[in-house]
Amino acid sequence: MLEPFSKRARPWERHGTALRQLAGVPHDALLDPWQLAPKVGLRVMDGETALALLFEEDRLHLCGPASNSWSGGVLPLPLPDGSRLCILNPRHKKRRNKVTLMEEITHNFLNHQPTKITLRSGTFEVRDFDAIREAEAYGAGAAALIPWTLLFGLVNQGMNIPQLAEIFEVSEELAEYRIKITGAYRLFQARQRRTA
Numbered sequence: 001m002l003e004p005f006s007k008r009a010r011p012w013e014r015h016g017t018a019l020r021q022l023a024g025v026p027h028d029a030l031l032d033p034w035q036l037a038p039k040v041g042l043r044v045m046d047g048e049t050a051l052a053l054l055f056e057e058d059r060l061h062l063c064g065p066a067s068n069s070w071s072g073g074v075l076p077l078p079l080p081d082g083s084r085l086c087i088l089n090p091r092h093k094k095r096r097n098k099v100t101l102m103e104e105i106t107h108n109f110l111n112h113q114p115t116k117i118t119l120r121s122g123t124f125e126v127r128d129f130d131a132i133r134e135a136e137a138y139g140a141g142a143a144a145l146i147p148w149t150l151l152f153g154l155v156n157q158g159m160n161i162p163q164l165a166e167i168f169e170v171s172e173e174l175a176e177y178r179i180k181i182t183g184a185y186r187l188f189q190a191r192q193r194r195t196a
Contacts, residue, residue, distance in 0.1 A: 004148050005183030009139060013182075016143025019109060023144075030169060031144055033101040040108045041083045042074065044101065047090030067091040072100040074108070084108065095171045102141035112137060139181060145170055146178045155179060155188050158195035 003010050020027070023036040037044050051059045062070070072088040079085060086104050088097045112133050146168045154164060164175040179188045 002149050002152065004181075006181060009143070009148075009182045012136065012139035013143045013148050015106065015110065015136075015140035016145075016147060019106065019140070019144040020147065022109075027147065027149060031102075033098055033105055033145075037086065037101065037105055038083075040105050041078075042086045042105060042108055043079065043083050044086045044088065047072075047088050050087040051090065063091055071096065072104060074104050093171075095165075095169065095174075099138075099141065099145065099170060099174050102145055103137045106137040106141040106144070107133075110136065110140070142174055142178055142181070146175065148182055151178055151182065152184065155184050155191060158191040160192060160195075 004013055019036065020031055022039055023031055025031045034044060051062060054062070067089065070089055071092060072086065075085045075087075086101065088100055092100070112130075146164075151164070154167065159167070161172050161175050161179070164179075165172040168175065179185055
């Protein structure tokens with residue numbers, strides 16, 4: 001298997017490959033996280049439907065001033081059948097929701113424990129955060145969406161970031177992240193200079 005230049009990205013690439021295999025997606029096809037979610041025990045609930053269940057004041061807050069403060073999440077307690085409920089921010093674009101869902105799928109696939117919110121001094125809420133676990137879920141999820149073998153070939157051909165984002169149906173930010181995290185940025189820059 002062709003591995004990324006970056007040592008940091010290599011284990012994430014292996015997880016991404018395992019997720020693609022679980023999805024039954026050929027190496028050159030796009031992965032649809034909504035199709036993969038049930039295979040790792042996630043049920044994706046439409047964000048509009050989920051938010052409609054809240055009090056109006058809470059819904060207006062989450063869809064208004066706080067809409068950029070959350071992208072999605074998984075309820076910590078499993079449903080009676082053992083699956084977990086995942087809710088995505090309906091105010092975000094589909095490509096952003098795609099990577100958010102992929103990150104949540106990866107957390108479940110890697111058996112990461114959901115983060116917890118705890119009260120301190122009765123009023124102050126704190127969410128535990130494991131930077132290593134979050135980086136692993138984001139990195140492996142990104143690898144599943146943009147596999148290295150395809151990315152390397154396209155970067156080597158001189159594809160730019162907007163073209164890569166279109167090919168993989170992801171955000172430009174995710175395409176750029178994959179180029180950088182895999183250690184392919186110097187190659188990318190060289191090919192961009194050549195095609196300019």
